[in-house]
Amino acid sequence: DAMVIQNPRYQVTQFGKPVTLSCSQTLNHNVMYWYQQKSSQAPKLLFHYYDKDFNNEADTPDNFQSRRPNTSFCFLDIRSPGLGDAAMYLCATSRASGSPETQYFGPGTRLLVL
Amino acid sequence: QQPVQSPQAVILREGEDAVINCSSSKALYSVHWYRQKHGEAPVFLMILLKGGEQKGHEKISASFNEKKQQSSLYLTASQLSYSGTYFCGTNAGGTSYGKLTFGQGTILTVHP
Numbered sequence: 607d608a609m610v611i612q613n614p615r616y617q618v619t620q621f622g623k624p625v626t627l628s629c630s631q632t633l634n635h636n637v638m639y640w641y642q643q644k645s646s647q648a649p650k651l652l653f654h655y656y657d658k659d660f661n662n663e664a665d666t667p668d669n670f671q672s673r674r675p676n677t678s679f680c681f682l683d684i685r686s687p688g689l690g691d692a693a694m695y696l697c698a699t700s701r702a703s704g705s706p707e708t709q710y711f712g713p714g715t716r717l718l719v720l
Numbered sequence: 721q722q723p724v725q726s727p728q729a730v731i732l733r734e735g736e737d738a739v740i741n742c743s744s745s746k747a748l749y750s751v752h753w754y755r756q757k758h759g760e761a762p763v764f765l766m767i768l769l770k771g772g773e774q775k776g777h778e779k780i781s782a783s784f785n786e787k788k789q790q791s792s793l794y795l796t797a798s799q800l801s802y803s804g805t806y807f808c809g810t811n812a813g814g815t816s817y818g819k820l821t822f823g824q825g826t827i828l829t830v831h832p
Contacts, residue, residue: 637817648722648807648822649762656817696761706750706769706811706818711761 609633610712612697618718619687627682627715629697638680639709640672641696649696655680656702684717692719721745723810725823732798732830740793740826742808749813751784751791752820757804765793765806795828803830 610631619625637656641649653662655674671683684691694716698709723744730738742751750769754762768784768791779796795802805827809820
């Protein structure tokens with residue numbers, strides 16, 4: 607089945623130690639998104655790629671970076687995680703068809719910062 | 721700007737109905753509804769495009785009032801499986817793919 611896959615599902619890191627979360631998709635969608643979701647809050651868009659074009663949200667901290675080496679994969683790098691970065695990180699994909707399209711979410715990676 | 725959902729929480733008995741509202745201060749191109757169960761990813765329910773359309777999916781339907789920038793999600797004859805947090809995601813246009821801003825969520829609990 608076509609899907610969005612995130613690895614790992616759970617990630618524990620130390621304060622200040624860089625961490626990378628990965629997302630892959632078999633849907634061949636142009637657009638890939640990274641969201642941060644804290645407990646009992648809405649998903650908050652960090653950035654997204656439209657093909658190779660990177661689009662950062664204005665309020666996304668510089669501590670968060672992303673890479674998309676090809677259509678299928680996208681990575682979220684947190685350069686120096688703080689305690690406030692503990693959250694669920696959701697990857698989503700959608701087509702770019704000229705009309706609003708469904709976003710398909712992966713299962714998420716829950717990040718714990720010690 | 722984040723859309724506002726109401727109510728924040730709803731508690732139902734199985735078989736009862738509920739309405740969840742989503743309001744935006746911005747002109748909207750589309751509204752997307754998702755349901756998220758605890759610890760899981762959001763699951764897509766439906767998209768509504770500007771034009772005041774109404775959509776339905778079994779016992780879950782939704783409407784979009786473009787003039788008021790409001791959308792409502794209707795859950796009829798609720799089932800235990802409807803429990804979860806419902807998010808509306810709004811798209812103000814400007815892209816060819818619909819970048820979303822999510823409301824704060826409405827927690828729906830259905831009891832037997």
